[in-house]
Amino acid sequence: MTQLGKSRDSHFPSIEKKHGKKMSYWFGVMKKISDKKYPEQITFLRTKHNFSQAHANALVMYARGSKSTSKFESVKDYFSSIDKTQAKTIKALYKPIMKLHKDIELTIAWNQPVLKLENSYIFGAGVATKHILINPFSKSVLNKFSKKLTDLKVSKHTFAIPNDWKVDEKLMVAMAKARIAEIIK
Template identity: 40%
Template sequence: MSSSKFSSVEDYLSSLDSEKGNTLRNVIDVILKKFPELDCKLAWNVPQICKDSDYIFGVSALKRHLALAPWSAKVMDDFKTRLENEGYVVKKHLFQIPSDWEVDEKLLKDLVIARLAELS
């Protein structure tokens, strides 16, 4: 992945190899389809799912994996056991998925619902 400054989410996704770009595009599409009130924008040079000025979910590509972040240490803590039991590497603010991840729509929905509940 390049250290370039990107001008849009599509610019970011297009800079990735096709596998990583397609996986992150699918993650974003699933979230936006299930939550049409949310929007995706570029912030800190990576795609972020937002509701108004609140960050809900971030995605990014790293050298050997992709990272998904629900913007909440509490949500990560609440989902830690589930994520670890499903084989994900879990950090304090994010979890890692393989570049060729088969999108788990239920997991994404549950994470977004938890983050939105935190904000209401």
């Protein structure tokens, strides 16, 4: 499989510089605690060796065989990894939005499918067992449309839709247009 995203070993020079020991030393440390669970390994590195969360995570995950921060090679890979109903709902949500501007791109960021215009995000979607979480990447857009989202669970930055939600294209397009207007200012 292709190496994706930021490789975890990109943290290694900083780890060596900050802690004054070569990575071979740290791999030895990880070998000694390989029987521990992820949280225990992170805690050990943070408390016993003063690692930052980012450095501890990079070392632990690398030692566990995860060489990259990305899980998916493509949007297609992402959709094939989730429930078919959730994939269908997200695709139906994104389809009318992608028609709004010729430069909108569907890509993977934070291991989730997001719509992007220029260097800014328009919409992101993440899945849980019982719902899909939607992020319009703008508190003001979310606040502006909150009255139309009353049937949904709305939090500070996101709103949750049922897995089989009948997409309200008009609402999603209006929210996306508001977000695009913020980006293009």
